[in-house]
Amino acid sequence: MAITPPSERIWWKEPIAKIELIWIVVAFTWGLIMFFMMIYWHGAGEQNLSNEAYKTTALKFSQKAEAMIDEYTVREENGFPVVHPPPGSEVYLIARLWQWSPILELEKDQSYRLHLSSMDWQHGFSLQPVNINVQVHPGYDMVVTIKPDQAGEYGVVCNEYCGIGHHNMVGKIYVVD
Amino acid sequence: MSENNDGESRTDPADQEPIPMMQRLLDNPFLLLLLGILVPAVFYIIWGIIEITQIPIAE
């Protein structure tokens, strides 16, 4: 029994039942498939993180973001600047207690290098309803190249707990044709 | 364990057979403890921390 020592002194040499052996081979093969699937997707899939990141500071990051906001703001909404940066450009989104700033207006089927960083605690970039979720750290600038493929209005929910105002931290991204 | 049994039952030829290496490994809790700490410490923690330290500084 499993609660008593093995009955055989040398149990290592006991033959394995065929059905167990088959299952081990199946499970091992499935593991390999799942392993190589991740590598395959890096080549063939369109949804991968570049893992490009930089050490930064709140000051450095917010200066870059402010420069972008100053240059490309097109209007205001609920006190937030709405920024329409040129396609292909560096786009900055600031996470802070408890706001995402600015509101971004992007063009459909164009690529942008989105930079994410936090001014204070950790936050979670959760783009809805697309459901893309990325962690945002203070002191690190994470770069994700995004290519919105559908026009519309998207919410940016914070999905990393960041204190008492966490559930009010909502940002917005517009994608226009 | 082999060393325990060898002395007691020399008459039984089956007990003369040495314990296979893998069974010895699985019977050695401290070697397993060492491996169980070493593998995640090297591949997860140390490799991970090295990656963090190599993140370049933004301009």
Next chain:
Amino acid sequence: MANTTEFRTCPTTGLKVDLAAENLIKANAVAAIVFLAVGGLFGLLVALTRWPAVHFLPADWFYLALTAHGLDVLLVWIIFFEMAVLYFASAVLLGSRLAGPKWAWAGFGLMLVGAIITNIAVLRGQSSVMFTSYVPMMAEPPFYLGIILFAVGALIGCFVFFGTLVVAKQERTYQGSIPLVTFGALTAAIIAVFTIASGAIILIPTLLWSLGFVSYIDPLVYKTIWWGMGHSSQQINVSAHVAVWYAIAAMVFGAKPLSEKVSRMAFLMYILFLQLASAHHLLVEPGFSSEWKIFNTSYAMYLAVLGSMVHGMTVPGSIEAAQRARGLTKGMFEWLRKAPWSNPAFAGMFMSLVFFGFIGGISGVVMGTEQINLIMHNTLYVPGHFHGTVVAGTTLAFMAITYLLVPLIFRRELMFRKLAQWQPYVFGIGVAGISLFMMGAGTLGVSRRHWDMTFADAQLPFDYPAAAFLMMGLNGVFAVLATLGGIMFVVVVVGSVFFGRKLGRDEKPSYPEVPPQAAAVSHYGSSESLKIPGTVMLVGIFFVAFVLYYFVNWKYLSEIWPLS
């Protein structure tokens, strides 16, 4: 020491039981169940708050309750219970004296004091930082201090376990290799040592930081090492509850492992690779290479998943083989139909096995896929997954074996048998519902750890789909059901332990039925003739579900915005 140790012989199993170990098992199990009750209550408050129509707690209390819930059940309940499992699997199963019972009591004391300190710190309201306490969000110093004391206490418990293995071997209390269940407990203890070491490495500097002696803790480094503790602690559970599955299969059915070699190698895969999955939490963080992510998140090419899939066959397979050896050979499933479904130890164990595999296991591997994590990270899918592993898997298994511990270790007749008989079903179905509906809400994007999914007070509006609200309502309903199951468990166990009829010295408990050890099935026939068609069918269904669900999620992923 040796000559002062007192033993009794268990009239049911014939095991020699060190009374010092027995008392420690009792103390740890009781402490565990107290914290399960406290943490479970906080869990109910959380679920009621996330039920949109009820929205029970105000925001500050919600985050406080969620912090307490995570700590008390994810850490305190299970690690106390695991200490009981370790002492049982070493001293009792090996018929040995426990090495250093005084140390074990010191460890128990530290764990208890630490758990109480952290709970008080959380209840004071200034440490609602969640179980994960990610820096730079800061809790009050006692919050970290309590966890550190708890961890040190648990580490002492692990060393007592290792010490007992040495003592038992030296004093030759057993022949040959340790039993498989003890090997599973050893796996848990090894992972526990890594877990606790990681916790100490990161929480001690964090404590100093909250006291003002250290000025900066890097959030990425914190998170990496913290998850060495946070995730590995859940891998202790996996190892421990798999050991418990084997133990219950042996105690209820006299089942012998199909193959010692295969089952032990599966545990070895856990020892070597299970802890790498701490990287599941770092798949969408800045700065890690995909090489690091893929190697670690896949537990080195899914070798630990291989281990779990092997246990998933060998545990029900050994039960089937034992049942067939007793003549239940009709059709594919007579062995399962005629299993003792009214015995809560078996019912809980078998549901734990099925739910852990189908709900917790599959979702964990899918979510831990490097790219698929993008559509799940920090959504409610995550707690959905781990309620499938830790609650439907571990907690249910621990509850199941408690029904055997009460008569065998506490030596009390089990009370409220009808309640006990239904308890695993009520709790199991409740928890399965919680898991599935949270996973559903997560698939629709709903954030975890979030007080208000309507965003009523946000500066910018946003609405989750209506279906997500339905999911959260159903989650609340099933949480109430699970709470009911939890209350039934506490009533049966606490009632029996304190008020159940004391069993006489040589009296065998009448319930739940535990056949004498002599009834053990010693032989299933040769390796060529082993017949377990029912298990093969179950495993086949599992495999098909796994493959389909895995690729469906790649399909979902392929539909989101291109990212690079």
